[in-house]
Amino acid sequence: MDIAVIGLGLIGGSLLRALAAHGHRVTGYDAAAETREAARALAKQAGAPRSGDAWRVADSVAEAVAGTEVAVLAVPLPAIPGVLAGLAGYPGLITDVTSVKGPVRDLLDGSRFVGGHPMAGKESSGFPAADPRLFDGCAWVLCLEPDDPDPADWLTLARLFTRLGARVVPVTAAEHDRAMAEISHVPHLLAAALSALLAGNPLAGTLAAGSFRDGTRVAATRPELIAAMCGGNAPAVRRVLAGVVEDLESFGRELEHDDPIAALTAGLRAPSELRRGWPPRPGAPVEVPAEVEALLALGRAGGWVSAINDGTVAGLRPETDRNCS
Template identity: 60%
Template sequence: MDVAVLGLGLIGGSLLQALAAAGHRVVGFDADPATRGTARTAAARARSGARWQVAGTMRDALASAELVVLAVPAPALRPVIAELDDFDGLITDVTSIKGPVRELTKGLRFVGGHPMAGKETSGFRAAEPGLFEGCAWVLCLDQETETADWLVLAELITGLGARVVPSTAAEHDRAVAAVSHVPHLLASALTGVVAGDPFAAAVAAGSFRDGTRVAATRPELIAAMCGGNAPAVLAALDEVRKNLDALGTALSAPDPAGALRPLLAPTSAARSAWPPVPGDQAELPIRRDVLLRLGRVGGWVTEVDRERRKVVAMRPETDRNSF
């Protein structure tokens, strides 16, 4: 497939390399000349058969593309999408918020996407072709989404080793507020507590490292994703505040340890059960309602058979209901 990747940061650069390694014809473009130069150098050094091209202009990148991947930061999406008005191919994105992008792409052949993969480092130098192996990759199936277009992307993405999770844009934004956006804010808040305490920083170990890793993400990226999903992030923050208030109340009890245990037990069990254990594998018909239900119960697509109009899906062990 001929693919143009617009934006060559961590996700776009990793996708450029992964698609090339999978045998696709890939052209990348980035507005930053230095990034384009780095990507060209990496292409020249890539092993045979896994090379990609880097265009000097966006128009050149689009010249032969069947699929365009928007991998630019959220604030840059509007002007880039405006350049795609006369593009009649398929468009997807990798942005961590889906509702606003859905609005910007009305009238285009668009399927919203979000690979749940990343690192606290950014830029093309941090990119790696194996970044998406085993990761959950949300593909939106909203009312205006053409199922045939969704299947093209699902086939492409499962071919990279990712697990495709069907969702709507609204469901995605609610979920990532809790599992991605709020954790960035919590990491920032916790890091702020320690930042002015050299002794605490010196003795901090695994729990601090794991709980604050994403605080090292570029501030403008955190601000863009949380600000772009503000209503859902605020709702999730409210829930976290309630939990923190309950823990604070327990600490003020005559027996703090005894008061804390019943609050900590269910969350300990929930975290121990994550990630979900794969359950039964099943062939499912390609129907919007069936695919969305699969995502809602925590399942995912591992293989697409467009000719037979079937997908191979995995349900979590906890879901015993039949489709």
């Protein structure tokens, strides 16, 4: 398959390398000239004997997508409008890797577009950190909507990404954005709030250990990236943040009880059991029809797609009755 990857940071660079390693004809592009040169240099080092280069690097978006069947937008949400001019008239299938799906769907309205988001990454960033095995076993969201008439494009991408080793999760854009606010965007804001406790507090900085480290790790992410993903998902982030604030205030009220230890113990029991039950174990394999509603039902149950077969989809549903005791 002929595929273009626009943006060669950690995710885009890893995808470029993974696709090439699986035999696809891949062209990459990045707005930074130094990144393009680094990708070209590595391609020559990793060149396949029968083709000379492992991938090609273009000097513009339009050059990168020319003649390709699929274009992957691996740039931050604020950069997508600037990429669209190079996609004018592009007849192929477009997907992306951003952490917010509703706003990207609105920007790509009228195109052959399937929103995507691989839940993969590491603390290092940029093309030098790219890893062709980054997506092994990762959850890769691919969006569907109940009124989609035909899941053919979705199935094309699901087949492509499951063959890279990913677990493809079918959800709507709104369901994705709500879940991301819960498990990524608000946790970044909470980590930032906890990190702010270090200001003017050298004693706390000396005593801080494991719980502080684990609870604040993502606060070290570049502020521009945190702002882009939270700001791009502002409605869902506000709703989830309000719920978390309410929970924290509830703990505060429990601390006012005559017996705060007993009150807190009761309030902490359910969250403790939920965390000890995560992540869920995979359940028995399932096979579902290649239809929109059946795929969405699988994703809503926490399941994922492991392979695309003729007329059916192979997947797994997680166990829901893990004993946490």
